[in-house]
Amino acid sequence: MGKQRVLSGIQPTGDLHLGNYLGAIRNWVEIQQEFDSFLFMADLHAITVPQDPKLLADSTYKVAALYLACGIDLEHATIFVQSHVPAHSELAWLLMCITPLNWLEDMIQFKEKAVKQGENVGAGLLNYPVLQAADILLYEPDKVPVGEDQKQHLELTRDIAARLNYQFGSETQPILKLPEPMIRAAGARVMSLTDGTKKMSKSDPSDLSRISLLDPPEQIQHKIKRCKTDPVRGLQFDDAARPECHNLLSLYMIFSNQSKEAVAQECADMGWGQFKPLLTDTLITALKPIQEKYTQIRAEPGYLDAVLHDGKQKAEAIANFTLNKVKQALGFSIPT
Numbered sequence: 001m002g003k004q005r006v007l008s009g010i011q012p013t014g015d016l017h018l019g020n021y022l023g024a025i026r027n028w029v030e031i032q033q034e035f036d037s038f039l040f041m042a043d044l045h046a047i048t049v050p051q052d053p054k055l056l057a058d059s060t061y062k063v064a065a066l067y068l069a070c071g072i073d074l075e076h077a078t079i080f081v082q083s084h085v086p087a088h089s090e091l092a093w094l095l096m097c098i099t100p101l102n103w104l105e106d107m108i109q110f111k112e113k114a115v116k117q118g119e120n121v122g123a124g125l126l127n128y129p130v131l132q133a134a135d136i137l138l139y140e141p142d143k144v145p146v147g148e149d150q151k152q153h154l155e156l157t158r159d160i161a162a163r164l165n166y167q168f169g170s171e172t173q174p175i176l177k178l179p180e181p182m183i184r185a186a187g188a189r190v191m192s193l194t195d196g197t198k199k200m201s202k203s204d205p206s207d208l209s210r211i212s213l214l215d216p217p218e219q220i221q222h223k224i225k226r227c228k229t230d231p232v233r234g235l236q237f238d239d240a241a242r243p244e245c246h247n248l249l250s251l252y253m254i255f256s257n258q259s260k261e262a263v264a265q266e267c268a269d270m271g272w273g274q275f276k277p278l279l280t281d282t283l284i285t286a287l288k289p290i291q292e293k294y295t296q297i298r299a300e301p302g303y304l305d306a307v308l309h310d311g312k313q314k315a316e317a318i319a320n321f322t323l324n325k326v327k328q329a330l331g332f333s334i335p336t
């Protein structure tokens with residue numbers, strides 16, 4: 001029996017940070033031996049909010065290089081750029097025409113992002129989850145590893161697929177396969193360094209709120225020095241009144257590869273002045289191999305182009321097959 005397939009992606013906007021790593025990429029690396037993985041850079045999604053055209057292509061390459069630097073192995077995974085496979089845009093259109101408007105208006109992320117965009121809410125922001133449904137359904141994956149915040153988009157994807165199957169397929173022969181979400185345990189949520197109750201995010205206006213995977217040591221040191229703490233002495237996990245403390249201890253635990261008990265014991269009597277340098281060193285040491293590999297990948301002429309070219313070929317073969325299946329079911333003529 002062949003391996004099950006997983007598919008996931010990240011938008012190439014801003015620099016990838018510890019939250020992206022622990023929340024997404026690290027999990028992909030952990031499961032990659034077990035699955036046939038399709039991992040992409042969602043550049044079409046990125047432009048649902050304004051992007052600088054001068055940066056878009058480079059950000060896309062940067063993310064591809066980081067996937068590899070973080071340990072994604074091309075023996076198990078296919079890495080590709082969403083916009084290199086036109087079937088994504090095309091299926092999105094077909095799906096848009098069977099998706100009720102109110103399903104999209106009910107999406108939490110749309111409502112949140114629309115508020116942030118103020119007067120200038122593009123139709124792309126509303127249709128974002130339909131494109132995501134197309135991304136997923138094209139590859140007929142068994143599992144889609146995503147964070148808790150994407151759960152609603154996964155449910156919508158299933159609803160759209162079920163609707164298409166119901167309207168155009170038969171019960172014995174569904175057109176599209178319904179994917180299962182693979183939602184990570186809540187424990188992997190990395191919080192902002194400036195507010196322990198908010199998620200670490202690329203869109204936070206303050207760069208001090210996050211540590212990027214490519215931050216040099218001085219910057220990591222600076223950010224940890226400035227990060228929010230509290231006046232309590234002695235550090236402990238799981239105190240709801242001390243969200244920053246829990247977050248920083250968790251980062252230390254994960255990046256130093258220790259158990260929760262060991263860290264709880266080690267830090268029980270520490271003050272911040274003692275803990276912060278420890279965390280700083282741990283992060284610098286943990287990110288160093290990723291940064292070195294990244295530099296190496298970016299310095300090799302033509303390497304990334306070749307990886308992405310290969311990825312496009314592999315992705316396109318599967319995506320076009322599914323797209324044709326849908327077009328046929330909808331009654332389109334297929335060119336010979």
Ligand code: TRP
Pocket residue numbers: 007008009010011042045131132135136144145146150
């Ligand atoms: N919306 C996802 C996010 O912001 C990114 C994404 C786009 C995605 N298409 C996808 C994730 C398909 C999984 C599958 O995290």
